Amino acid sequence: MNSPTVAFTVDGTLRSCKGAIARLEQKFADLPSGSLARVRVDNVPNRIDVRAWADRKGHRIVDEVRRGEEYELLIAKGGDPGIPSGSGIVIASR
Amino acid sequence: MMLMVSVQNLEEAREAVAGGADIVDVKNLREMMVGSNFPPVIREVRNAFPKQIHVSVTLGVAPNQAGTVALAVYGAAALGATSVKVGFVQSDYATALRILRESRRALEGSDTKLIAATFADSHLYEGIDPALVVKLGKESRSDGILIDTLIKDGRNLFDFIQEPTLKDLVLEAKEAGMSTALSGALKVTDLHALVRINPDIVGVRGAVCTNGDRESGNVVASAVAALRDELQRRLTGKVDVFAEVEPSAPRVLS
Numbered sequence: 612m613n614s615p616t617v618a619f620t621v622d623g624t625l626r627s628c629k630g631a632i633a634r635l636e637q638k639f640a641d642l643p644s645g646s647l648a649r650v651r652v653d654n655v656p657n658r659i660d661v662r663a664w665a666d667r668k669g670h671r672i673v674d675e676v677r678r679g680e681e682y683e684l685l686i687a688k689g690g691d692p693g694i695p696s697g698s699g700i701v702i703a704s705r
Numbered sequence: 706m707m708l709m710v711s712v713q714n715l716e717e718a719r720e721a722v723a724g725g726a727d728i729v730d731v732k733n734l735r736e737m738m739v740g741s742n743f744p745p746v747i748r749e750v751r752n753a754f755p756k757q758i759h760v761s762v763t764l765g766v767a768p769n770q771a772g773t774v775a776l777a778v779y780g781a782a783a784l785g786a787t788s789v790k791v792g793f794v795q796s797d798y799a800t801a802l803r804i805l806r807e808s809r810r811a812l813e814g815s816d817t818k819l820i821a822a823t824f825a826d827s828h829l830y831e832g833i834d835p836a837l838v839v840k841l842g843k844e845s846r847s848d849g850i851l852i853d854t855l856i857k858d859g860r861n862l863f864d865f866i867q868e869p870t871l872k873d874l875v876l877e878a879k880e881a882g883m884s885t886a887l888s889g890a891l892k893v894t895d896l897h898a899l900v901r902i903n904p905d906i907v908g909v910r911g912a913v914c915t916n917g918d919r920e921s922g923n924v925v926a927s928a929v930a931a932l933r934d935e936l937q938r939r940l941t942g943k944v945d946v947f948a949e950v951e952p953s954a955p956r957v958l959s
Contacts, residue, residue: 626707626727626757628788628818628849628884630905637882654706654940655947656903664880680941 615647615673617685623652623661624681631657632664635686639670644690647673651683658682706903706940708933709761709886710924711910713742717924718750721913722758724929728787729754730908732763734920739765739792739855741777744784751785759787765822765853766794767804775807782817790851792822795831798841805845818848818884824855825865825889835866839877849884850874853908857919862889863898872902879905890919893935897946900939907936 619638623631631650639648652658661684665672669689676683709728710721718729731750733742741764751760762781767774774791781789791808793801805821812819823838833841835852842850852874854862862871875885887899888908899907913929914922938944 628707628728628759628886628905629882630879630884632876632879633882633884636880655942656706656900656940659947660876660879660903664876 615685617649618642618646620649620651623650623657631661635661635664639688642688644688646688648686648688649683650686651681653681658684661686706900706936707759707906708929708936709759709888709906709908710913710929711763711888711908711919712750712924714746715749715753718753720924720926721929722754724913724924724926725933726758726929728759728761728906728908730761730763730790732765737766737794737855739763739853741765744780747781747784747786756787760785761788761790761820762786763790763792765790765792765855767791767796769793769796769800769804771804771807774804775811778808778817778819779811782812782815786817788818788820788849790820790822792824792851792853793833794824794827794855796833798833798837801833801841802844805841805847809846819845820849820851820884820886821845821847822851822853825852825862826854826856826860829856836870836874839874839881839883842878842883843881847883849886849905850878851886851888851906851908853887854889857890857911859890861891861895862887863895865889868898868902875902875904893932896935896939897944900936900946 621631621634671687673687674685707727709730710726711730711732712718721729731742731747733740778789821842823833823835825835838850878885885904886906887904891909892912911919916922939946
């Protein structure tokens with residue numbers, strides 16, 4: 612099975628004043644529904660915030676993987692019916 | 706989440722960075738509680754650290770004069786500040802917006818970020834409703850927002866604005882593409898709530914000063930490191946602040 616095309620990746624693990632949600636919002640704005648974004652965060656509150664943001668905006672968490680203290684989420688921009696949703700997160704070894 | 710420590714001079718800045726601060730916020734407590742420091746001090750601090758250590762400049766009590774503030778903002782950029790915070794004491798929304806828009810214009814061509822600041826205790830001195838900070842930030846095209854307190858009488862941010870309201874403001878600002886910072890006599894005991902709110906930046910001073918005294922005390926590296934460690938323990942889940950709100954439990958594949 613082919614991997615879906617990811618439009619962009621946000622690295623929320625970098626030390627930056629502007630967090631993952633701010634950058635996701637900006638980059639998602641001009642993309643069509645169904646576009647995929649990958650976001651990496653390295654702490655629990657950012658993971659919770661990204662999930663809550665996606666819920667509120669009508670986006671879907673398609674997949675989520677945990678590697679140690681990092682979480683990688685694959686998000687589909689709202690409105691797309693064609694991408695299967697993951698049922699939870701996968702914990703991977705480092 | 707980045708840790709911002711307010712400092713008054715290079716010695717304190719060195720202590721803050723040695724303790725793990727991501728941002729040193731240069732201010733001058735002798736000009737009100739959040740006053741501005743002098744250009745040579747700001748330059749000295751900026752030159753002492755690599756660019757990945759952010760140096761912010763406080764214009765905490767800006768006068769209601771757009772030209773004067775814009776010129777000060779321009780000065781902060783010329784000194785290489787990573788960001789400049791413009792706050793308002795006795796002002797109104799329209800005046801503050803005009804000042805921030807002129808500040809934005811003053812920063813054209815500069816990498817320095819503009820931060821719109823309001824005070825949680827603004828009702829005590831006829832300031833701007835802090836709930837308007839996101840609107841103010843968006844309409845002025847600021848890069849970020851800060852909610853602080855002006856009064857330093859033992860009360861802190863959470864005595865004036867409750868956690869759910871702060872959470873909503875932070876999320877709204879993030880969704881508008883801005884950075885978010887909370888400050889205001891914050892202590893270790895506030896870290897649970899702060900991590901749940903999850904601003905991009907947490908600002909402290911008294912909590913990392915000798916004797917916990919933001920005015921007569923000095924920033925010390927060991928106190929910064931201890932606070933940094935406590936923050937990190939909560940961010941990584943070693944201390945659980947989300948017991949009741951964390952989303953679905955992880956699925957473990959064999």
